[in-house]
Amino acid sequence: MESRETLSLDRLPFDCIVTLCEYFSAEDLARFGRVCTVFHEATQVGYLWRRLSLSRWAFCDVHQISEGAQRWRRYFTARRGLEAKMDTGKPLRDYRVRTLRGHEKDIVSVAVLRETGGGDINWENPSHPLVVSLSGDGSVKAWDVTQGKAVWTLDNELISCLAVSETRSEVALGLSDGSVQIWGAREWNLRATVSSSTGISKLMYGSIKNSSTIPSVFLLAQTVDGEVEMWDCDDVVSSTESKKQVSEPVKPVLQLQSVATTGGWSLSPAGLLSLESELEEIQVFDLSKVSPITASPSPDPPHVTLHTSEPPGSSCWVEPRCLATASISSPDISLWDVGTHLDSRTQSRRSALYDQRNIYTPSRTFSNEAPPLCMGAANDLFITGDGEGCIRVLDPKSGKLLQTFSDHKGRVTDLYVDRFRVLSCSVDFSIRVYRWVKTAGVRPGGTTAQLESRYTLLGGSVALRQHDGFNRLVCSASSCVGVAGNQLKFYTFTANLKEK
Numbered sequence: 001m002e003s004r005e006t007l008s009l010d011r012l013p014f015d016c017i018v019t020l021c022e023y024f025s026a027e028d029l030a031r032f033g034r035v036c037t038v039f040h041e042a043t044q045v046g047y048l049w050r051r052l053s054l055s056r057w058a059f060c061d062v063h064q065i066s067e068g069a070q071r072w073r074r075y076f077t078a079r080r081g082l083e084a085k086m087d088t089g090k091p092l093r094d095y096r097v098r099t100l101r102g103h104e105k106d107i108v109s110v111a112v113l114r115e116t117g118g119g120d121i122n123w124e125n126p127s128h129p130l131v132v133s134l135s136g137d138g139s140v141k142a143w144d145v146t147q148g149k150a151v152w153t154l155d156n157e158l159i160s161c162l163a164v165s166e167t168r169s170e171v172a173l174g175l176s177d178g179s180v181q182i183w184g185a186r187e188w189n190l191r192a193t194v195s196s197s198t199g200i201s202k203l204m205y206g207s208i209k210n211s212s213t214i215p216s217v218f219l220l221a222q223t224v225d226g227e228v229e230m231w232d233c234d235d236v237v238s239s240t241e242s243k244k245q246v247s248e249p250v251k252p253v254l255q256l257q258s259v260a261t262t263g264g265w266s267l268s269p270a271g272l273l274s275l276e277s278e279l280e281e282i283q284v285f286d287l288s289k290v291s292p293i294t295a296s297p298s299p300d301p302p303h304v305t306l307h308t309s310e311p312p313g314s315s316c317w318v319e320p321r322c323l324a325t326a327s328i329s330s331p332d333i334s335l336w337d338v339g340t341h342l343d344s345r346t347q348s349r350r351s352a353l354y355d356q357r358n359i360y361t362p363s364r365t366f367s368n369e370a371p372p373l374c375m376g377a378a379n380d381l382f383i384t385g386d387g388e389g390c391i392r393v394l395d396p397k398s399g400k401l402l403q404t405f406s407d408h409k410g411r412v413t414d415l416y417v418d419r420f421r422v423l424s425c426s427v428d429f430s431i432r433v434y435r436w437v438k439t440a441g442v443r444p445g446g447t448t449a450q451l452e453s454r455y456t457l458l459g460g461s462v463a464l465r466q467h468d469g470f471n472r473l474v475c476s477a478s479s480c481v482g483v484a485g486n487q488l489k490f491y492t493f494t495a496n497l498k499e500k
Contacts, residue, residue: 017042026052026076049073056080082478085493086421089433089455097457100143100488102150105136106467107483111164112476113171113185129476130185132171133488134162140173142188145479145490152188163203165217168233172219174200180221182236192236194250198223201262205233208271211288215253220273222258222265228275230254230287256303258283263312270320272338282306282315282325284338304341306360308334318377318396322363326372326384333372333384334362335396366399368392376417379436379449385412385424391434393451405453407432414473416480422451423480427469431457431482431491457491 009017021042024032029052033043049072053060057079065075085094110133130151131143138157141150154173161174170191173181176199182192202222208214215232222228229252236250256273263276271288285303306325313328321339326332341360369392372384381402382394389408394401410428422434433454457480467485474481479492 014042018045021048022051026080044070044073046070046072049076052076082493087435087454089457091458095491095493098145098148098490100131100148100490102141103133103135103139103486106485107133107135107488109134109162110472110474110481110483110488111162112474112479112481113164113166129479131481131488131490132162132164134159135486145492160200161203163205165205167217172203174203174221194231194236196221196223196229198225202265204265204267206267208288211271214287226258228256228258256285264315266315266317268317268320272321274315274323276312276315278311280308280311282308282312284323286342302342304338304360306336314372314375316375316377318382324375324382326375328371331368331371332365333368335364336360337363364399366394368394369401373412374415376415378417378419381449383415383417383422385415387411389426391424403451407453407456410469413471416473416475423473423475425470425473425482429469429484431470431473431480433457
């Protein structure tokens with residue numbers, strides 16, 4: 001009788017074992033690598049972890065991991081470890097909290113800016129971001145959250161708004177006298193100053209991909225009379241450094257005239273700028289197709305005006321060319337196919353003047369059950385927060401209400417939404433964390449994601465009770481900041497904060 005040699009899995013060709021590993025999750029790879037030396041070596045192949053990283057995250061800043069062996073595995077392990085902390089949210093173990101005090105008047109604007117610049121996390125040695133805040137008396141402070149104190153302060157009662165650029169590591173301040181100051185966020189030196197005709201009411205940094213006429217990184221400034229100006233950041237700073245502005249002031253690369261003066265504004269990834277007006281209308285400009293003002297004559301920029309039944313209360317971009325709007329008194333949400341309106345108007349356009357008789361209607365309208373106070377969109381779903389303290393998830397394609405969460409006891413004042421998590425804050429002094437999870441089946445709209453309520457961030461101070469709860473929320477990849485009156489509550493998931 002012939003003897004048969006037993007075939008062992010570890011005796012397969014190495015390439016076959018690696019191919020088998022392609023079907024494993026990260027957890028399965030870790031278990032598989034503990035079986036024997038051959039399996040361990042197979043699980044260390046770099047492209048396996050690269051594949052896992054790219055399938056899990058839309059953007060992977062692997063350049064923040066030092067060169068060397070197992071770079072992708074170290075990247076996946078570090079980033080997934082941060083996600084695990086955010087999933088469980090155990091106080092002291094997963095995150096720390098610090099209260100930042102120093103403003104006398106209520107905070108009107110706040111932003112987070114990574115201290116290292118570039119907007120990325122050094123995943124092997126993460127640092128805390130800088131928090132920049134502006135109060136109603138024109139006081140600007142940059143906070144070192146590790147020490148719990150301000151590292152830079154600028155007092156000027158003319159300062160009305162701020163914006164930060166992580167890619168450029170700078171802070172822009174708008175003043176009521178029409179000037180815009182640009183400060184370096186590491187040296188805190190004044191890099192440049194530009195001027196407008198009237199006072200500045202809003203500032204925003206932005207960028208548009210694949211545009212031949214628009215700067216790669218630009219600064220938008222809206223004046224109190226509705227004019228919007230675009231500045232080339234590189235041109236502004238370089239001109240100031242070469243002192244050209246003394247005899248030749250830097251001019252904006254673009255100027256738009258809008259009827260909106262007091263409402264909100266937002267920029268879509270496709271370069272569509274929406275400007276809300278108190279006159280029951282929203283103007284949308286296509287910045288990706290705008291010609292610079294250096295052209296002669298300067299053509300009228302492509303834009304449409306969306307007429308709403310009531311003054312708009314909140315809005316957000318559901319898709320790069322689809323805008324959702326809602327009023328503060330109605331539960332109805334309208335979706336506007338802005339891209340189609342812009343395309344049709346451009347094709348049928350006969351003159352440089354916009355015809356106000358062109359009335360555009362929403363492509364879809366559905367009910368939120370309560371007037372939404374804040375909105376966001378991710379994973380092909382729509383999220384709202386309302387005055388009843390509820391977070392609702394809707395399918396924008398069908399208008400169907402999919403989920404409702406009642407974790408807050410007061411009205412929801414702000415939302416942060418991305419592809420991985422949702423955070424909400426409320427007047428009840430709470431910040432709630434949600435995360436996206438995959439569903440077993442496919443929903444009618446084709447999406448496979450649903451929201452899961454996780455935990456409430458703890459560490460609230462009794463001193464916050466003198467204010468009207470959290471009214472604003474900003475987040476970075478590893479932290480979040482809640483605003484309550486003249487105080488900031490900072491939460492970090494990366495490392496322990498030093499004691500004062």
